[in-house]
Amino acid sequence: MFKNPNYVYGPMDVLVPSSLQFGEFLLKRMIGCKGKTAFINATTEERTTYGEICQEGMNFAVSLVHLGLRKGQTVAICSENRSEYFKVVLGVICAGGIITTMNPAYVEDEIRHVMKITKPSFLVCSPNVYKEHSRTFKSLGHIKRIILVGNEKKTGTLSFTDITIPVNNDNDNEERVIVNDRITRNVRYEEFEPVDVKGQIDTAFILYSSGTTGLPKGVMLTHLNLIIMCSFASTLAEATTLTITPWFHAMGLVGKLIELAQNRTVLYLPKFEVDLYLKAIEKYKVQIIVVVPPVLVAVFKAPKKYDLSSVQYVYSGAAPLHKDTSDLVNNTFPNARMVLQGYGLTESTLAVSRAKPDVPQKAGSVGSLQPGLTVKVVDIKTRRPLGPKQTGEICIKGPTIMKGYVGIENKEVFDSEGFFHTGDVGYYDEDRDFFIVDRLKExxxxxxxxxxxxxxxxxxxxxxxxxxxxxxxxxxxxxxxxxxxxxxxxxxxxxxxxxxxxxxxxxxxxxxxxxxxxxxxxxxxxxxxxxxxxxxxxxxxxxxxxxx
Missing domain, CATH: 3.30.300.30 (ANL, C-terminal domain)
Structure with a gap:
């Protein structure tokens, strides 16, 4: 009945829609700006609009259901960052499926390990991935259909283009949407209804923990987890963002979903090359960069030959950013207003805490708690909750914390109060700002x-x-x-x-x-x-x- 004085409580007001279908939520957020550019591939200059993501996402959802996908079945996507990625994600979620994202650099044993966790019925992959691993994919009995993105067609697979792009866009008045597994006309938004789900308990994503200390585990995130994470307000909605984080990873995937919900334009590079990265900032007048600390170090040490004055904010995550590194930002980005650090996990649907734009930051701080979360820092040996400036393991509960791991009982990772044990070591100060020290196991x-x-x-x-x-x-x-x-x-x-x-x-x-x-x-x-x-x-x- 009483709050624990050693617990840290985030803001409690979190607004959610009446429908807790994440695909429906995202579609509503994007459909109003159909003509706006959502993604730009900085390498090829290919542009993808919000309208294209919405349209092809709805078309893909209808095709998946026609092909036999049922609510609660899993669809894996294994691809490098490319224009079809979020069309696939949107389509699967709208169809009531569960999306699981796989690292395209996995070798055979790693593929078999994660596939054993999720047992997907459908697999969407890029031509490069299929060329490398087709034999492994075909040996997995649970995969019923393999869908290739891009223009290549292979025997025994379906083409994403064939089942998503109409044969003739003039057929909008036809009643039949699919003939012989080919889509004949675009699905209209006003006629489209995503498959109903129980958003508080139904799984939307199964992502994989990073596996830095062991084999990856399957992290189950619900529709509600994602809706809440994508609902937090932003004052930077009109900014252009540059990212290099792979989209199969929570930082890339959920980070981009947040930006889609905010209708930003996102510039991406399929892989990091420092010269191309800096050239993209100059050419597209990027205002926000999302980085991991090693990228900042590489940028700081690169020759200063590009105009980087457009950068206003630097978001850093995934690993601690030392004060001396952040102090170098203004030497490289002369108009950067601040470096914003955050702390998050796949198990928390990304951010647990984050610094706020235009609020003075303390050196080394990863900011204050996101809305709805409660955190306790416990003594590593005694498990006693600690007060300010006492270092211990960070434990979290709240509406963005995962449903659990696939095949692992929750009692193994949640305590009796419902707190998830992160394995991260840190502390908070008198202002309830958080500081991360390191991983407990490291x-x-x-x-x-x-x-x-x-x-x-x-x-x-x-x-x-x-x-x-x-x-x-x-x-x-x-x-x-x-x-x-x-x-x-x-x-x-x-x-x-x-x-x-x-x-x-x-x-x-x-x-x-x-x-x-x-x-x-x-x-x-x-x-x-x-x-x-x-x-x-x-x-x-x-x-x-x-x-x-």
């Missing part, structure tokens, strides 16, 4: 002290010869664990192991010294959202030491 235990790898990585990046860095703990008989740094050097720069150890030792307390040494490698292994794959670094740590 903390290095040195003689009882907890050392955060992210702090050491940010420090190493300050060295002029360091292009990228990753830190893990390695076993030590006396101390338990000691920090080992993997370092990528800047082209043309040289630095020794001893120099970097001394550089760190002069700037941090004794437990954080690089007693495990420094190893020089060509690239830090990361997942598509920019998070360091420490399990890969730990494997590398077992091999022979590198030499310059």
């Amino acid at each position: 903390l290095i235990k040195y003689k009882g002290y907890q050392v955060a790898p992210a702090e050491l990585e940010a420090l190493l990046l300050k060295h002029e010869a360091v292009a990228d860095a990753g830190v893990v703990g390695i076993p030590d008989v006396a101390a338990g664990e000691v920090p080992l740094a993997f370092v990528v050097t800047q082209p043309g720069k040289r630095v020794t192991e001893k120099e970097l150890q001394q550089f760190v030792a002069e700037r941090v307390s004794n437990p954080k010294h690089l007693r495990g040494g420094v190893r020089f490698i060509s690239a830090i292994p990361k997942n598509p959202s920019g998070k360091i794959l420490r399990k890969e670094l730990r494997k590398m740590a077992k091999h022979a030491k590198s030499k310059l």
Whole structure:
């Protein structure tokens, strides 16, 4: 009956529509600006309008139902970022299906692992993915139909174009919409009704946890989870955004759905190339960039030859952004008003907290809670709720928290009060602003002290010869664990192991010294959202030491 003084409560007012069908919600948000550009491929300059997403999404939904998709069945999409992506997503959700997004870079074992979790009845994929994995896809008995996007046609597959684009657009008055599996006319918005769902409990998306510490798990997000996340008001709705985050990942997928609900124009690059990235900002006068910290570091260290004055806001997520990195923003983007950090998880339908535009930010803060959420920070050993500026595990509950993991009982990941245990370590201050320290499983235990790898990585990046860095703990008989740094050097720069150890030792307390040494490698292994794959670094740590 009484609020816990050590819990942090976000704003409680969250407006939701009477219908909790996410496809219907998104369609209503987009249909009013049919002529506006939704996406621009900065590599090819291909443009996709809101009207095209709505029209082809509705057409695809009707075709899917005609082909046998039933409410609650899963449709997988495995593709690089391309114009058809959100047409597929909208169509599946409107048809009452569950969309699951797969990393197109997966190898066979990874494909089989995630397919075993979701068992999709339909698969939508790009020609590149199909060429690489068609044999694997065809061996999976649960896949009834494979649909190819693009212009290529392959035996045993359906063409997204054939089942989505009418043979003759002049047939709008025909009663029959589909003949011989070909769509004959566009579905009209006024006649279209998405499949009814129970939005509070029915799953809309199954996404995969990033798998940085183990095999990915299937995260079930409901229609209500997504509606609430896409309903938060924005003062930047007219801005043009640039993103490179892959759309199979929550940061890319849900982030883009939020921007579609706000009717923004989104510029995207299928893959990151620093020169093309900066050129796109200049050419399209981008106002908002959404990045992960390694991208900012690469941009800061690139030659200054483009006009980047259009950038007003820099949104950073997926990994901690050190103060010294954020301080460099104005040197690169002269008119940037602020760097906005956020904190989120796939399990929370993206954002848990975020900084607000034009509100002064504290160094290192990831902002305040999103509406509807309650957070407690608990002692890692005793599980006792902690007060301000006390570091512990962050636990969350609220209407954007996932329904659960596929095949895992909720009691394993939620406590008796309904809080989800994130595995992230952080704290909040007297103003209820949050600060993230690191992942619980990634903390290095040195003689009882907890050392955060992210702090050491940010420090190493300050060295002029360091292009990228990753830190893990390695076993030590006396101390338990000691920090080992993997370092990528800047082209043309040289630095020794001893120099970097001394550089760190002069700037941090004794437990954080690089007693495990420094190893020089060509690239830090990361997942598509920019998070360091420490399990890969730990494997590398077992091999022979590198030499310059």
